Amino acid sequence: MRALVRSPFVHALAGGAVVAVALLTLGVGGRDSTTTTVLEQAQFSGATTPADGAAPELTPHAIYERDAPGVVFVRSRPVAVAADSPFGERQPQSGASGTGFVLDSEGHILTNQHVVGEASTVQVEFSDTRTVTAKVLGEDPTNDLALLRVDPASADLRPLTLGDSTTARVGDPVVAIGNPFGLERTLTTGVVSALERQLTAPNGFTIQNVIQTDAPINPGSSGGPLIDASGRVIGITSQIASTGGSNAGIGFAVPIDTATKLLPELKRTGSVAHAYLGITVTTIDASLDGVQPQLHRGVLVQAVIKRSPAARAGVRGGTVESQVGGNRIQLGGDVITSINGRTLKTAEELTAALAKYRPGDRIRLGILRGGEAMQLEVTLARAPKQAPSQPAQP
Structure with a gap:
């Protein structure tokens, strides 16, 4: 499976042998x-x-x-504007x-x-x-x-x-x-x-x-x-x-x-307003034990989109790149363990949890940073029309 999969907060999966098609x-x-x-x-x-x-x-x-x-x-x-027309005819x-x-x-x-x-x-x-x-x-x-x-x-x-x-x-x-x-x-x-x-x-x-x-x-x-x-x-x-x-x-x-x-x-x-957090993440599983054995189970933040709700709340992405099972993983970022008190174990659970919220909702993320537990308050924004292609700041 591809290393990074975009979602309303943008998420990634890692580990496991997968048949790619x-x-x-x-x-x-x-x-x-x-x-x-x-x-x-x-x-x-x-x-x-x-x-x-x-x-x-x-x-x-x-x-x-x-x-x-x-x-x-x-x-x-x-109907689109013709790319080769100097007059922009449709x-x-x-x-x-x-x-x-x-x-x-x-x-x-x-x-x-x-x-x-x-x-x-x-x-x-x-x-x-x-x-x-x-x-x-x-x-x-x-x-x-x-x-x-x-x-x-x-x-x-x-x-x-x-x-x-x-x-x-x-x-x-x-x-x-x-x-x-x-x-x-x-x-x-x-x-x-x-x-x-x-x-x-x-x-x-x-x-x-x-x-x-x-x-x-x-x-x-x-x-x-x-x-x-x-x-x-x-x-x-x-x-x-x-x-x-x-x-x-x-x-x-x-x-x-x-x-x-x-x-x-x-x-x-005429449209749907989806909640947006603005991070890329990966599930912490056994495939990461050999890379960083002390890593707690949960959802590892890979990168934080610039000017996103997560960036404004102070969520931190990874700073050290490592190769795990053919995927490039950013280590050293925050580990998300819960959302509004609900325990999270996988990136999919975080995606599903966020889908229940609306733009403007305030959520509380349970975070592990360097082994220290903390809570971060985040005000969710409206998702952009396209998932950001460049995850920006680690």
């Missing part, structure tokens, strides 16, 4: 990006009626018949295409932000082949989400039923419906392969609690629904892990709970 966003026609991650694989069953009162399990065909009409084809066409650029799905009868449609990007126009094609222009109501690149809206009178809207992604379990059957390589409303089946993955978003921050699946998805599937056996949406397909740019049985979906929590703010303001 390309991680691709799935929009067709441009703006695909790459990062790195891990692996896995498995299948589906026929329709069943559970005895415990839970929703009945449907066949893939039954899910397709019910939900495919609510899956749409999204085409975006950005020239049409090649667009992207992907997938989305209908949320309600008011014309709201959910897709990935990287499908829409900086689009000047977005066209949405429905299952009856009718194509209408959609307005981009809101974008959250930090979670790769975009909310569109079409005139309800202009289309036959078939809203999908949203589920609860927190109930997903490894091994649960799922289906994905999307437009891979422009092939409209293609269904694939698989299972939930893993939970609580982390992905790098288009703006360099980290998406939390991602669902991993082996249901085949490919470029063009971005923004499509990942659906459980009861026909409810539990995720929005976003990225794949691949060594060749196409399906390798490892796909990732943003949990639907993340989207439903953010939808009111996207509708109201």
Whole structure:
């Protein structure tokens, strides 16, 4: 895995043998990006009626018949200033295409932000082949989400039923419906392969609690629904892990709970305000014992972003570079052990904890500095549009 992974406070992982593969966003026609991650694989069953009162399990065909009409084809066409023009004329650029799905009868449609990007126009094609222009109501690149809206009178809207992604379990059957390589409303089946993955978003921050699946998805599937056996949406397909740019049985979906929590703010303001601390960190694990045996377990601060909330609060980054398992680690920085009294053991726990706060919130970081325990008060800021590429002061 890459040494540094950017997140709302920007964090890094260290140690452990990992299989590195390309991680691709799935929009067709441009703006695909790459990062790195891990692996896995498995299948589906026929329709069943559970005895415990839970929703009945449907066949893939039954899910397709019910939900495919609510899956749409999204085409975006950005307009940018031509780089070679001395007059700065705006020239049409090649667009992207992907997938989305209908949320309600008011014309709201959910897709990935990287499908829409900086689009000047977005066209949405429905299952009856009718194509209408959609307005981009809101974008959250930090979670790769975009909310569109079409005139309800202009289309036959078939809203999908949203589920609860927190109930997903490894091994649960799922289906994905999307437009891979422009092939409209293609269904694939698989299972939930893993939970609580982390992905790098288009703006360099980290998406939390991602669902991993082996249901085949490919470029063009971005923004499509990942659906459980009861026909409810539990995720929005976003990225794949691949060594060749196409399906390798490892796909990732943003949990639907993340989207439903953010939808009111996207509708109201057009964006989402995320809390920002401004540090890069790494988890202290056994791989660091040989480098600095006395290092306490917790979250080691690598660097502090200039003029960030962490910098203003006096958090200190590392000063001595060391090579650990192929990763460059900065030693000598503060060790974060808690946030508002809650003990932290990993960088992922710190990421998840910070995601619960808002810009302007004051938090208390438990710090170990040179073996001495202390508390630092930090006022969180609003995260920038892009994760800082240069971590700045150690």
